Amino acid sequence: MLEPDPKADLHRYLQLAREALLWKLDGLSEYDIRRPLTPTGTNLLGLVKHVASVELGYFGDVFDRPSGVPLPWFEDDAEPNAHMWATADESREQIIGLYHRSWAHSDATIDALTLDTIGHVSWWPSDKSRVTLHRILVHMIAETHRHAGHADIVRELIDGTAGLRDGSVGMTQADPAWWETYRSRLESVAREAGRA
Structure with missing residues (x-):
């Protein structure tokens, strides 16, 4: 019987989310990975830059283990939202490398600390700033999966690619005509419900 290893389980879920987010860039042009496809400017490379940074x-910093990696987009004089998009001078390779x-x-x-190691999130309210590694792992799993979901929708808008990873079985396997019929049916149902 396998012994439970909560830290390894949490780490695995974090890694799955990281890989899902990064996969959304595969096969796309520089333009497509930077395209703002929502009114708030959500774009694929910006999502990766944001998640890497946080x-x-x-x-x-939370566990007194600073990385030494410069993050100029978080400086006081940085442009608002600079962590959510890549400049023309920041290449895909630089952001993926980050x-x-x-x-x-x-x-x-994660390897060096126990799940009950205490840290301090200086940018959270003081009554919530004292945290454990366990809580930060859960927080980053949620954060990364949330943004991987955003990336999934943005990628689908670009070229129709959807799912957790290449060859994902979580999606209905159908041709474009089936999806168009399905989408039209949902639109009809939404209109009908809207009139009720």
Whole structure:
């Protein structure tokens, strides 16, 4: 019988979310990974930049393990929302490299500390700022999966690709005509319910 290892389980779910988020960039042009496809500017490369950046903070500064990776988009004089998009000078390779450095630093923190290790989130309200590694792992799993969900929708808007990973079995396997019929049916149901 396998012995439960809560830290390994949490770490695995975090890694699955990281990989799902990064996969959304595969096969797309520089333009497509940067395209703002919502009114608030949500874009794929920006989501990766954001998650990489906040992960460095949560598994670094919170536990007195600073990464030393410069994050100029979080400086006081940075442009608002600068962590949510990549400039033309920030390449895909740089942002992906940042995310991989973030993983390595976070994984070292996760490996070095116990789940009950206490940290301090200086940017949270003082009554909630004292945290454990366990809580931060859960927080980052939720944060990363949330943004992977955003990325899933943005990627679907770009080229129709959807799912957790390449070859994902979580989606109904159907041709484009079936999906159009399905979508039209949902639109009809929504109109009917809206009139009721």
